[in-house]
Amino acid sequence: MTGNMKLKICGMKYQDNITEVASLQPDYLGFIFHHQSARHFEGTIPQISDTIKKVGVFVDESIDFIKEMFEEHNLDCVQLHGHESPEFCKQLKKLCHSEFISESDDEMLKQVQHDNNVNVIKVFSIKDTFDFSVLEPYEEVCDYFLFDTKGKLPGGNGYTFNWSVLEQYPSTKPYFLSGGIGLDQVENLKQFQESNASKYCYAIDINSKFEIEPGFKNIKLLKEFKQNLSFRT
Ligand SMILES: O=C(O)c1ccccc1N[C@@H]1O[C@H](COP(=O)(O)O)[C@@H](O)[C@H]1O
Numbered sequence: 001m002t003g004n005m006k007l008k009i010c011g012m013k014y015q016d017n018i019t020e021v022a023s024l025q026p027d028y029l030g031f032i033f034h035h036q037s038a039r040h041f042e043g044t045i046p047q048i049s050d051t052i053k054k055v056g057v058f059v060d061e062s063i064d065f066i067k068e069m070f071e072e073h074n075l076d077c078v079q080l081h082g083h084e085s086p087e088f089c090k091q092l093k094k095l096c097h098s099e100f101i102s103e104s105d106d107e108m109l110k111q112v113q114h115d116n117n118v119n120v121i122k123v124f125s126i127k128d129t130f131d132f133s134v135l136e137p138y139e140e141v142c143d144y145f146l147f148d149t150k151g152k153l154p155g156g157n158g159y160t161f162n163w164s165v166l167e168q169y170p171s172t173k174p175y176f177l178s179g180g181i182g183l184d185q186v187e188n189l190k191q192f193q194e195s196n197a198s199k200y201c202y203a204i205d206i207n208s209k210f211e212i213e214p215g216f217k218n219i220k221l222l223k224e225f226k227q228n229l230s231f232r233t
């Protein structure tokens with residue numbers, strides 16, 4: 001079924017470009033906090049619509065660093081793109097904008113903190129096959145899975161994996177489809193959206209295929225992509 005997915009645009013770097021991309025109203029905007037990436041984000045995120053969720057992308061970082069970026073940039077989600085363990089995700093799930101949830105008996109306080117809690121997106125990289133049993137320990141400790149293409153870099157490799165692998169997806173957890181998605185994938189995406197493999201596909205994640213240079217997104221290409229595929233509002 002087309003038109004039932006959200007859109008995440010990742011790898012934002014430059015202030016004016018962030019504002020322009022935000023005006024296209026994606027559901028998620030991603031900022032990469034990984035020094036080795038050409039899309040590494042530093043500075044301040046300009047004011048953008050509250051309807052757009054801000055995602056921080058991290059690769060094997062410490063809880064303290066993630067917490068610092070989460071608070072500094074008022075992030076909504078953390079995308080874990082390294083070898084983070086289920087226990088690590090569990091620790092992060094407690095992260096919220098007031099502070100880590102305490103063992104408080106105050107139900108009202110717990111509720112407020114719950115509403116402010118971070119969404120944890122755990123990334124798994126796929127090439128031609130994937131052992132889905134690795135997802136099992138993460139089921140309870142993250143909100144979404146994200147499937148990216150396995151490559152030389154931790155992310156942003158710019159090519160797709162064999163999506164039919166997802167026909168064997170054993171979970172009901174919503175997932176983001178990522179890895180090398182560009183305008184040239186529109187027809188394949190439409191087919192994918194009609195297939196069983198996409199049953200739990202919650203969002204499409206795009207990055208390097210929409211760039212003039214790393215981190216600088218091409219507005220014209222993004223508009224064309226959005227027009228060609230209808231996304232859930
Ligand atoms: O893009 C990067 O430089 C990057 C670096 C470190 C971790 C993740 C990174 N990007 C993520 O990779 C996927 C797929 O990107 P692409 O479409 O293949 O370019 C995307 O989720 C980005 O968040």
